[in-house]
Each structure stands twice: as C-alpha cells, then as structure tokens.
C-alpha cells in the first residue's frame with residue numbers, strides 16, 4: 001500500500017513524493033528532508049559543545 005498525501009492545492013490524495021498533482025497540476029512542495037539534516041547538524045553542534053565542556057573540566 002502506497003502512502004498518499006493530500007494535494008496542497010486541491011486537497012485530493014496523490015502519491016507521496018509526486019512532484020506535481022495529477023488532478024490539478026499544482027507543483028507539490030518537496031519532502032522536507034532538509035529539516036532532518038538541520039537536526040543532525042544541531043546534534044553534532046551539541047556534541048561538540050558537550051565534549052568541549054568536558055575537555056575544560058579534564059584540564
């Protein structure tokens with residue numbers, strides 16, 4: 001069973017990841033994978049901060 005998502009323009013169910021709505025032809029926004037990479041960057045930044053603090057305590 002394929003995942004569907006409502007069209008941002010007409011609201012009909014279209015295939016998830018479809019670039020355009022087959023019913024009204026509206027361009028669909030790209031799947032937000034950018035926010036996920038932003039979170040990864042935040043985690044890395046927090047880890048760097050964490051280990052930086054640890055280093056200060058060890059010295």
Ligand SMILES: [Zn+2]
Pocket residue numbers: 007008009010011012021022023024025026
């Ligand atoms: Zn549509």
